Amino acid sequence: MNRRNFIQQAGLGVGALMGASVPIVGNAVPLERLLEPGVDVAIKKRMADIALNAARSRGATYTDVRIGRYLQQFLFTREKQVQTITNAESYGVGIRVIANGTWGFSATSDVTPDGIAKCAETAVAIAKANSKIQNEPVQLAPQKGVGEVTWKTPLTKNAFEIPVQQKVDLLMKVNNAALDNGAAFVTSNLFFINEQKYFASTDGSYIDQDVHRIWPTFTVTAVDRAAGKFKTRDALSSPMGMGYEYLDGLASEKIPGPNGLVGYRNSYDMVEDATLAAKQAKEKMTAKSVEAGKYDLVLDPNHLGLTIHESVGHPLELDRVLGYEANYAGTSFATLDKWQSKNFKYGSPIVNIVADKTQVGSLGAVGYDDEGVPAKEWNLIKDGILVNYQAIRDQVAIIGEKESHGCCYADNWDSVQFQRMPNVSLKPSAEKRSVQDMIKGVDKGIYIIGRGSFSIDQQRYNFQFGGQLFYEIKNGQIVGMLDDVAYQANTLEFWNSCAQLCDKDDYRTFGSFFDGKGQPSQVSAVSHGSPTTRFNGVNVINTRRKI
Structure with missing residues (x-):
């Protein structure tokens, strides 16, 4: 199977990084699903009001509602191969209440008016049941409502809008750079997360937020077969609250260090770091x-x-x-x-x-x-x-x-x-x-x-x-x-x-x-x-x- 066919057929795959557990939230979805717009903010407000009113009618003295759409894309490669491409989405409502001085919580993926109201009623019932064993009432610090507001991670390139082929090509360049400079093995990975979160409460807040995070990383391994030794070096990247601009190198500030060592700020040159990593992994074997x-x-x-x-x-x-x-x-x-x-x-x-x-x-x-x-x-x-x-x-x-x-x-x-x-x-x-x-x-x-x-x-x-x-x-x-x-x-x-x-x-x-x-x-x-x-x-x- 060639690389392009693998990418097309692996779009629904859910895998693990190097055998370790990776937290996959939600269900595997086609790539196109990640590019669909979220629910209109006016609709989310109506949904939140249903929950707030239902909880109040059942005796809640405080309620907050979180309507969330959580998107993930993870890409995993090893040497010349793409191992896994994961696209996942999770969507639903979580409702938290105070009733009889006690917390109650319930959540549902049924985002119909009836489903939301029932979820709110369940949260109140749970709070009242919990109150029978609660010794002291919840002391909730006051919080003035902020009205209807929005916030978004400052970014110039939404990572989910970057073609998968472009992302895979980057990881293949990273792997080739490591292999060409002495690595025997290399794995490289990209993690992208988008949290589309709507919060509403009886304090009077209706907050719509769009949060983005990115993490490029790799591990290179050098091997001395004659000596039976190997050494590794991981990426010197940092996960960031940014978009794909973190990887375009346009805003990169290289922090010089002794012996040519560098750190990165604002953006990250993944290929350069992999090249240096392979050389340093080899050097570690004689350190x-x-x-x-x-x-x-x-x-x-x-x-x-x-x-x-x-x-x-x-x-x-x-x-x-x-x-x-x-x-x-x-x-x-x-x-x-x-x-x-x-x-x-x-x-x-x-x-x-x-x-x-x-x-x-x-x-x-x-x-x-x-x-x-x-x-x-x-x-x-x-x-x-x-x-x-x-x-x-x-x-x-x-x-x-x-x-x-x-x-x-x-x-x-x-x-x-x-x-x-x-x-x-x-x-x-x-x-x-x-x-x-x-x-x-x-x-x-x-x-x-x-x-x-x-x-x-x-x-x-x-x-x-x-x-x-x-x-x-x-x-x-x-x-x-x-x-x-x-x-x-x-x-x-x-x-x-x-x-x-x-x-x-x-x-x-x-x-x-x-x-x-x-x-x-x-x-x-x-x-x-x-x-x-x-x-x-x-x-x-x-x-x-x-x-």
């Missing part, structure tokens, strides 16, 4: 194995974003702090008493970490969250001190606040919305400082790029992180590549060792496209921005097994 010990670490944003995610983002989710949430690696060490002390040193004085849902191009960027709260930015850690958490409307009273942070999210219309991580980012230095400037000040260190394996304990405290590329620093200069590197620390020790930050010209984002939480499990997408950052005296181990 010196690291000697365990204490090192100053210079961490690239593409690496540090994951450390931020695990050691700051998750432990400052208020439901984990309170013990309400423990799925996906537990609760949190950052308990309320630490925040209440007003002087809990989470990090060194130069550590300023903000939560936000507003950063243009980020995965978490929206106009309003799934409770109708306008997106905003707020401090989590200021001058090294823990100052706040991430909280939604039924949580903020616990920390003495009267307004939600606007970080509520559901991954589909049939999922109940709950607290999810917003973008959590480390602010850059106000002082002018490049990566080269930072490395000049390091006597014994390691420069780490890209994400690798990691582990963190059930309190989000003790952890270990690897990476993609490791370079030894001696007396202010990079002297060669290292291998078998991972660093160990606890969250407080690590962030209090933060010694230096690059400036805004080096600031970039990392992203998690499928961040899991909850039970039943949901996924969300979130970005973490940072500059290249130095941490002093961190414990490094050698990960090579001794036999």
